[in-house]
Amino acid sequence: MREQPSEKRIQNFDSVPYGYTKEEVIQEARRCIQCEGGPCETHCPVSMNIKKMIREIVRGRFEEAFFTMKKDNPVPGITGRVCPQESQCEGVCPFHQTKNGINIGKLEAFVADWAMERGIKEEFHIKEKPQKIAVIGSGPAGISCAVDLRKWGYKVTLFEALHKAGGVLQYGIPEFRLPKKVVDYEVSYLSEVGVDVRLNTFVGQNITFEELRRDYDAVFIGTGAGAPLFLRIAGEELKGVYSANEFLIRVNLMKSYRFLEYDTPIVCGKRVGVIGAGNVAMDAARCARRLGAEEVHIIYRRTQKESPAREEEIQHALEEGVWLKELVSPKKAEGSSEGWLEELELYRMKLTEADQSGRPRPVKIEDSEFRMELNTLIEALGTTPNRLFLNRASELEVNQRQLIEVDENMKTNIEGIYAGGDAIRGNATVILALGDGRKAAQAIHEYLSEES
Numbered sequence: 001m002r003e004q005p006s007e008k009r010i011q012n013f014d015s016v017p018y019g020y021t022k023e024e025v026i027q028e029a030r031r032c033i034q035c036e037g038g039p040c041e042t043h044c045p046v047s048m049n050i051k052k053m054i055r056e057i058v059r060g061r062f063e064e065a066f067f068t069m070k071k072d073n074p075v076p077g078i079t080g081r082v083c084p085q086e087s088q089c090e091g092v093c094p095f096h097q098t099k100n101g102i103n104i105g106k107l108e109a110f111v112a113d114w115a116m117e118r119g120i121k122e123e124f125h126i127k128e129k130p131q132k133i134a135v136i137g138s139g140p141a142g143i144s145c146a147v148d149l150r151k152w153g154y155k156v157t158l159f160e161a162l163h164k165a166g167g168v169l170q171y172g173i174p175e176f177r178l179p180k181k182v183v184d185y186e187v188s189y190l191s192e193v194g195v196d197v198r199l200n201t202f203v204g205q206n207i208t209f210e211e212l213r214r215d216y217d218a219v220f221i222g223t224g225a226g227a228p229l230f231l232r233i234a235g236e237e238l239k240g241v242y243s244a245n246e247f248l249i250r251v252n253l254m255k256s257y258r259f260l261e262y263d264t265p266i267v268c269g270k271r272v273g274v275i276g277a278g279n280v281a282m283d284a285a286r287c288a289r290r291l292g293a294e295e296v297h298i299i300y301r302r303t304q305k306e307s308p309a310r311e312e313e314i315q316h317a318l319e320e321g322v323w324l325k326e327l328v329s330p331k332k333a334e335g336s337s338e339g340w341l342e343e344l345e346l347y348r349m350k351l352t353e354a355d356q357s358g359r360p361r362p363v364k365i366e367d368s369e370f371r372m373e374l375n376t377l378i379e380a381l382g383t384t385p386n387r388l389f390l391n392r393a394s395e396l397e398v399n400q401r402q403l404i405e406v407d408e409n410m411k412t413n414i415e416g417i418y419a420g421g422d423a424i425r426g427n428a429t430v431i432l433a434l435g436d437g438r439k440a441a442q443a444i445h446e447y448l449s450e451e452s
């Protein structure tokens, strides 16, 4: 896949890959040998009919390829760009072993973009049903649940706290990885299919959870995990220290990289440290480079091998001049008399036996402290569900991590209330959230069919 050279792309927020041409996409699809059993399909959490999509691409029938994808996946332009394909569909492609696996994600993105540019729309033949369903949250979990239920004929109202729909797709993942034109277009599918989308509506504040329980036949909770976790070290309150959430929301949702044209400013120093090494950390580090930071260090207590980020993201970050500082962990931050961050003190770490996550456990090396000069520090340590909603839905059973408890059908402890996505998993992936939404829609459909 052709992409913007790294020295050029760190000066803009435009998409990194240029995308396939028609000839290139057919050539790539032709390499597929249509394996028996379709391992790529069985390893897709929404069981997309990938083999058929590829056959249609080979024939140049992009419209048919598009409808094939849309049957199982409401947002293929998004998943094509951000799914961890290397551990799903592409990871089980027989060519993957030789590092030459079929680029399934990029094929998917090509077809979705082709359809978007031509305004290709599905025809819906919806048989209306009387029951009403409320969906809370417009991230991938809420989108897939709302779309499936609406297609079955239910009256679906989706409540979103923010002024734009899409959840993390809109406010977390940067433009150069996921253009917002694609997010806006794929999210507009909700209205196209007839879901009533209510923006700027925080359930628990503008409307109560009790009202939804009273006025709707079933409720799906896809509220995500939007509250950041913090290190809890000295100096964390200094100016110049951000949670990745705040940093990325300023950049992506509030468009601070176009400050003056947009209202929200951002202060990003020349020497930046990012704590953590997942997708969120890579996104924050790459944004910092684009905001003019000269040195950006990913500060990670394990090594690159254990990083949970997508391979492509790590690769792109390194190409863009981001440094990966392995086996180090922050001890405390220190600042100037005006309260601005100036230095971070760190420990060196070593790896020992595997912990619960299956990865080697990092432990501090005694007397190994050293210092780094930094003027911006971004903490990307993971997130947890926002208590603002949970406090006002106190009957819902949650576990110790504040994740909503569900059974194998995504049903919570309350009759008629279902949940999925990051609200039940913590930090997961777009495709897992989409899969949860679909599963919950199926369960809600069965529940309401039994009732009537």
Ligand SMILES: Cc1cc2nc3c(=O)[nH]c(=O)nc-3n(C[C@H](O)[C@H](O)[C@H](O)COP(=O)(O)OP(=O)(O)OC[C@H]3O[C@@H](n4cnc5c(N)ncnc54)[C@H](O)[C@@H]3O)c2cc1C
Residues within 6 Å of the ligand: 082, 083, 084, 136, 137, 138, 139, 140, 141, 142, 159, 160, 161, 162, 165, 166, 167, 168, 169, 172, 173, 201, 202, 203, 204, 222, 223, 224, 225, 226, 248, 279, 280, 283, 310, 386, 389, 420, 421, 422, 423, 427, 428, 429, 430, 431, 433
């Ligand atoms: C920076 C970043 C990069 C990522 N990169 C990737 C990647 O490359 N690949 C990948 O697969 N995954 C990635 N992820 C993870 C992925 O985005 C999430 O797992 C996924 O978005 C979860 O979907 P969700 O629908 O459960 O929640 P979310 O996307 O978080 O959406 C929840 C929505 O609910 C709304 N909401 C919350 N409470 C209320 C309320 N009370 N009332 C109304 N609305 C409410 C929120 O405003 C939000 O819009 C990334 C995450 C981040 C933060």
